[in-house]
Amino acid sequence: MNYLLHILIMITIYFILSLSLNLLVGYTGLLSLCHAAFYGIGAYTSTLLIMKLGLSFPLALIAGIGVSMILSLLVAYPSLRLKGDYFVLTSLAFQIIVFSILYNWVSLTRGPYGIPGIPHPRLFGLEFGSLPSFLALSSVLAFLVFFILYRLSSSPFGRVLKAIREDEIAASALGKKIPSFKIWAFVIASGIAAISGSLYAGYVTYIDPTSFTLDESIFIMAILLVGGSGNLKGPIVGTLFMVILPEALRFLGIPDTVAPNVRQMIYGLLLILLMYFRPQGIAGEYKFE
DSSP: OHHHHHHHHHHHHHHHHHHHHHHHHHHHOOOOSOHHHHHHHHHHHHHHHHHHHOOOHHHHHHHHHHHHHHHHHHHHHHHTTSOTHHHHHHHHHHHHHHHHHHHHOHHHHOGGGOEEOOOOOEETTEEOOSHHHHHHHHHHHHHHHHHHHHHHHTSHHHHHHHHHHHOHHHHHHTTOOHHHHHHHHHHHHHHHHHHHHHHHHHHHSEEOGGGGSHHHHHHHHHHHHHHOSSSSHHHHHHHHHHHHHHHHGGGSOOOTTTHHHHHHHHHHHHHHHHHHHOTTOSSOSOOOO
């Protein structure tokens, strides 16, 4: 039962991450490879504020969201003047910079040693230390994020983002300020990613920079590629597929000496077949060119 609860908690955390990236990729058409950086910023900000300043979890969570949004604004404003591959490279550079800071600023982040002993979240005097209680907390936050993005995507703001994705020149001709909408999408997505970081830190009670690498950004992107983007169904399907599949492959009875490599090969083959036969993802509407 504990194993199942653990999987469900990780699904809620990655669901929030995939929803936030979907706002950028699926609705705005911006391919970003630095989402794990904001995931890590949220985790480290909330952790340091809780452990060094004694802030409560809600305040630390809000602060993590705020710091992530501010830093995203610093990188979004100059980089969103770029297009296509140049924006991807800029986001990749930011991911590498954030990881390097987390890894080398030992006096603040403890670098490769990580930060152990992170307290479980407390809210209204209740400690979410058990698996069922933490699942309830993460599920509520995931639902709130889903509801906010649902309202946002169905609002005029969301429709403008889709217009920018489909034809930026036409959207600009209609009087829409393209850079402004892109920056807001980037900032909102980064702030939501920080929520997952705070949840992850409070759940695992230990963080180190290796949890927020470029590989993690690619994994989050793969969730959208598999499940689909441009709607809210794709992130749900992609999260379930990408989180459950590796766990399901553990039960194939493969010898331990080769099991990790075989699982990765099966995993990769399934992704290749899916991208070949269904390039827009299982439940997505936006097809990558």
